[in-house]
Amino acid sequence: MIWTVIQTSLRRLKNNRSELLLTFVVPILFFSIFAMIFGARGSSTSGTPRIKVALANDSDSWVAKRASELLLEQHSLQFADQNRSVPRSKAEDWVRRGMVSAAIVFGPAASPAADTASESVQHSEAAQHSEKLPRIEVLSDSYDQVASQVMIALVQRAVMTAAAERNRDLAIKRQQQVTLASATVPESMSPFSNTPTPQEVAEPPSIQSVDILGKKKANPVIAMYAAGIAVMFLLFSATTASGSLLEERENSTLDRLLCSRLTMDQLLLGKWAFLTIIGMLQMTLMFSWGALVFGIDLARHWEGFIAMTLVTAGAAASFALFLASMCKTRTQLGWVSTIVILTMSALGGSMVPRYLMSESIQRVGLLTFNAWALEGFNKIFWRELHLRDIELELVVLTFCAFCFIVTARIFATRWERS
Numbered sequence: 001m002i003w004t005v006i007q008t009s010l011r012r013l014k015n016n017r018s019e020l021l022l023t024f025v026v027p028i029l030f031f032s033i034f035a036m037i038f039g040a041r042g043s044s045t046s047g048t049p050r051i052k053v054a055l056a057n058d059s060d061s062w063v064a065k066r067a068s069e070l071l072l073e074q075h076s077l078q079f080a081d082q083n084r085s086v087p088r089s090k091a092e093d094w095v096r097r098g099m100v101s102a103a104i105v106f107g108p109a110a111s112p113a114a115d116t117a118s119e120s121v122q123h124s125e126a127a128q129h130s131e132k133l134p135r136i137e138v139l140s141d142s143y144d145q146v147a148s149q150v151m152i153a154l155v156q157r158a159v160m161t162a163a164a165e166r167n168r169d170l171a172i173k174r175q176q177q178v179t180l181a182s183a184t185v186p187e188s189m190s191p192f193s194n195t196p197t198p199q200e201v202a203e204p205p206s207i208q209s210v211d212i213l214g215k216k217k218a219n220p221v222i223a224m225y226a227a228g229i230a231v232m233f234l235l236f237s238a239t240t241a242s243g244s245l246l247e248e249r250e251n252s253t254l255d256r257l258l259c260s261r262l263t264m265d266q267l268l269l270g271k272w273a274f275l276t277i278i279g280m281l282q283m284t285l286m287f288s289w290g291a292l293v294f295g296i297d298l299a300r301h302w303e304g305f306i307a308m309t310l311v312t313a314g315a316a317a318s319f320a321l322f323l324a325s326m327c328k329t330r331t332q333l334g335w336v337s338t339i340v341i342l343t344m345s346a347l348g349g350s351m352v353p354r355y356l357m358s359e360s361i362q363r364v365g366l367l368t369f370n371a372w373a374l375e376g377f378n379k380i381f382w383r384e385l386h387l388r389d390i391e392l393e394l395v396v397l398t399f400c401a402f403c404f405i406v407t408a409r410i411f412a413t414r415w416e417r418s
Helices: 002-015 017-040 060-070 088-097 123-128 145-182 222-241 243-252 251-260 264-294 299-326 330-350 359-365 369-381 388-412 413-417
Strands: 049-059 078-079 102-107 135-140 207-212
Touching: 002 017, 017 330, 049 060, 049 088, 049 145, 060 078, 060 145, 078 207, 088 135, 102 145, 102 207, 135 145, 145 207, 145 299, 207 243, 222 243, 222 264, 222 299, 222 330, 222 369, 243 299, 243 330, 251 264, 251 413, 264 299, 264 388, 299 369, 299 388, 330 359, 330 369, 330 388, 369 388, 388 413
Parallel strands: 049 078, 049 102, 135 207
Antiparallel strands: 102 135
């Protein structure tokens, strides 16, 4: 009898496509997605995205100039503004707006190198050898937690390499001067005899890391990931609610509705308006709870929040109706929506931050409206930008909502014919 139960269960599994997909296909699909996101980062040919940085060099130091050249040669860095140096204020603004992940700032040294008023050859040579390292800052955006750490290591290595080259050149020059001077006067009377060696005055580079955005957040982690969680669950709830269309189709309620004055256009628009309102209430409740318990600054960003919530809820409602119009039964809608929503969430950044993905995966993620919704919310709550700064995200999400609802109407034509 046990074997009979096993055989019956196997036949049921064989004849149930949804169970077959969820059991064997979905795990492989998500394994492949996360393998492409994380596994490729260990390969030199993975296409791992280069770190977008800006350079602000306000120092006259030779070390700063040489370190900048070494950093420009790094293939893992992508410098903005055609590899040119920009003012510090402009570099900071780029970091704040998310145009670059970090900015390297070389400033003047904190203290003078030596007594430049002295005209003696000995003092001028000592001043040359005692050149101070420039003041170095790395302006970072802690939303990308990898870029700031990598940048500090790269800058430190570049500065140490430049300082070593400078010390070597000065040592060679000093040796040549001493050799030339000793040919005419005794070495003890040479003006270069008391000049300190470069090793005596060399200083380790001190790099100050400045978090442009995260230091102002009461709870940075929640501010970063609140939007991702909210958008993903908004999709699930909207898709579940859209299943009422299929229920009405199965119990013939839809036929009776269409025999009345109600048209299919009115039915879909009514469903869309209902799902949009519920979605807005859900998003408002989630962010209000986050503001009350976890310190999300909702009060100062209510304009951007309302705009993003409206278009995101509208796009999610249209997408849910699109999936419902494609499916034949509510069971089919359940497993199709699970696969599609989880895939969109993984590629769009709801599960994994997009800065961890390769450039090719990031471009694929832009085909999902999750990525646009997350970017809009992050600009509002993380980067603290204004409504005019999220116009692109608002336009894209509105366009997605329009396309999905039109496609849903096309698929719903079969219900009118039957």
